[in-house]
Amino acid sequence: MxxxxxxxxxxxxxxxxxxxxxxxxxxxxxxxxxxxxxxxxxxxxxxxxxxxxxxxxxxxxxxxxxxxxxxxxxxxxxxxxxxxxxxxxxxxxxxxxxxxxxxxxxxxxxxxxxxxxxxxxxxxxxxxxxxxxxxxxxxxxxxxxxxxxxxxxGYQYEGEADFGLDSITDGVQVEPYAVIMPSASRDDKLWPEEDWQKVFTRLHEHNLDLKLLSGSPAETERARQLVEGNPRAQVLPRMSLTDVAKVLAAARMMVGLDSGLTHLSAGLGRPTIGLYKASTPVRTPLEGPAYTASLGERGSAPSAETVLSAIDQALDFDDSAHADLTGGNEPD
The missing domain is CATH 3.40.50.2000 (Glycogen Phosphorylase B;)
Known part of the structure; x- marks a missing residue:
C-alpha cells in the first residue's frame, strides 16, 4: 500500500x-x-x-x-x-x-x-x-x-548521503576542463581577481581548460573580464539547470564561490572546492562522494595558496580513485 x-x-x-x-x-x-x-x-x-x-x-x-x-x-x-x-x-x-x-x-x-x-x-x-x-x-x-x-x-538512517543524481551522471565521460563559478548573489562573497588568476594558472598547469558559469548580465561581464585574452577559457551562455548539471557532471573538477551550483557539483560526485567569505561552512559545507574542500569562513576569505593546495589534492584524489576503478591501468 x-x-x-x-x-x-x-x-x-x-x-x-x-x-x-x-x-x-x-x-x-x-x-x-x-x-x-x-x-x-x-x-x-x-x-x-x-x-x-x-x-x-x-x-x-x-x-x-x-x-x-x-x-x-x-x-x-x-x-x-x-x-x-x-x-x-x-x-x-x-x-x-x-x-x-x-x-x-x-x-x-x-x-x-x-x-x-x-x-x-x-x-x-x-x-x-x-x-x-x-x-x-x-x-x-x-x-x-x-x-x-x-x-x-520513524527510521534510523545510516551510510553516506545518496543524492539520487544517477539520471545526470550515468554514462558521463569526464573531460579535461574545470568549471569555475566566480560570481555570487552578493558582492561580499566575491574573491579577488588576482587570486582567481593564480587558480586559472594552476588549473592550466594540470592541462585543464576552463568553463565559467554566470547568471545575470553583470555576472557574465565579470566572468568575461576575468578570462579576457585567455584562449583556454570559455564563459558559458545561460542554460537550463539540467544542462548546467550535465556540464558539471563531465568536469574534471570545480572551483566556485559558495553557491548552489557549487553544492550541486559536489552532489554530482565531482571534486569540488568551495570558497566561503560571507557565510560559514559549518552549516552548509560541501558534501558529496568525491573530494570536497569548504575553505574560508565568514569574514575571512581563503588565501590563494590554500586554494591551490586544495586543487592539487583534489586532482590527486581523483586520479587515485580512477586508478582504483581501472586497476591502475587505462582501459584499452
Whole structure:
C-alpha cells in the first residue's frame, strides 16, 4: 500500500540539493512511499532528477510577490490552492520551516510535520504543525534534513548521503576542463581577481581548460573580464539547470564561490572546492562522494595558496580513485 507524502521545500538551489539525500532515505525506509514535492518554479528541474519523486508541484512565490494583487497572480494562486486542496496526503512534511512554506502547508490535507520552535529558523512556523520535531540547528544542512525526515517517518538512517543524481551522471565521460563559478548573489562573497588568476594558472598547469558559469548580465561581464585574452577559457551562455548539471557532471573538477551550483557539483560526485567569505561552512559545507574542500569562513576569505593546495589534492584524489576503478591501468 502506498504512503502519500508531500515535501514542502521551495528554495533555494543549494538548499534543494541538500534535500536530495533525505529523499533517498525516505524512499529506502518507507515502504510504498509516493513522494510529491512543492518547489519554486525556477528550480522545478531539481526534484525531477530524483527517481523517487513522483510529482513536482511548482509554486511561483518569487514571481508572485512582485505583483501579489495582480489578476494573473491571483488566478495562479487560486489554481495552486485548488490543486493542493484536491489532494489527500498521509504526511505533509515542511522541510523549510518558514512562514512562506507554512502558507503552502496550510493549503494541504494530511498530518503536518515540521520543526519545533527551537529548531526552526522562523520559530513562529512551528505553531502550524501537527507533529513537531527537534533537530539540532548547528550542524550540516544535509544532516539536518536527513534527521528531520528520519524523525517524521520513524527510521534510523545510516551510510553516506545518496543524492539520487544517477539520471545526470550515468554514462558521463569526464573531460579535461574545470568549471569555475566566480560570481555570487552578493558582492561580499566575491574573491579577488588576482587570486582567481593564480587558480586559472594552476588549473592550466594540470592541462585543464576552463568553463565559467554566470547568471545575470553583470555576472557574465565579470566572468568575461576575468578570462579576457585567455584562449583556454570559455564563459558559458545561460542554460537550463539540467544542462548546467550535465556540464558539471563531465568536469574534471570545480572551483566556485559558495553557491548552489557549487553544492550541486559536489552532489554530482565531482571534486569540488568551495570558497566561503560571507557565510560559514559549518552549516552548509560541501558534501558529496568525491573530494570536497569548504575553505574560508565568514569574514575571512581563503588565501590563494590554500586554494591551490586544495586543487592539487583534489586532482590527486581523483586520479587515485580512477586508478582504483581501472586497476591502475587505462582501459584499452
Amino acid at each position: 502506498s504512503k502519500k507524502i508531500l515535501i514542502v521545500r521551495t528554495s533555494s538551489l543549494g538548499d534543494l540539493v541538500h534535500m536530495l539525500p533525505a529523499i533517498s532515505d525516505i524512499a529506502q525506509h518507507v515502504p510504498g512511499a509516493q513522494i510529491d514535492w512543492v518547489v519554486e518554479e525556477s528550480f522545478a528541474e531539481i526534484p525531477g532528477w530524483h527517481p523517487a519523486v513522483h510529482e513536482v508541484i511548482p509554486v511561483a512565490h518569487r514571481r508572485w510577490r512582485k505583483h501579489w494583487w495582480a489578476q494573473q497572480t491571483r488566478n495562479e494562486r487560486a489554481a495552486l490552492r485548488k490543486n493542493l486542496g484536491a489532494r489527500q496526503y498521509d504526511v505533509v512534511l515542511d522541510m523549510q520551516a518558514l512562514m512562506k512554506s507554512v502558507w503552502l502547508v496550510r493549503q494541504t490535507h494530511g498530518k503536518r510535520h515540521g520543526l519545533d520552535r527551537k529548531s526552526a529558523r522562523e520559530p513562529l512556523a512551528s505553531f502550524f504543525y501537527d507533529v513537531k520535531h527537534t533537530v539540532k540547528f548547528w550542524q550540516p544542512a544535509v544532516t539536518r534534513q536527513r534527521e528531520l525526515a528520519a524523525a517524521a517517518f
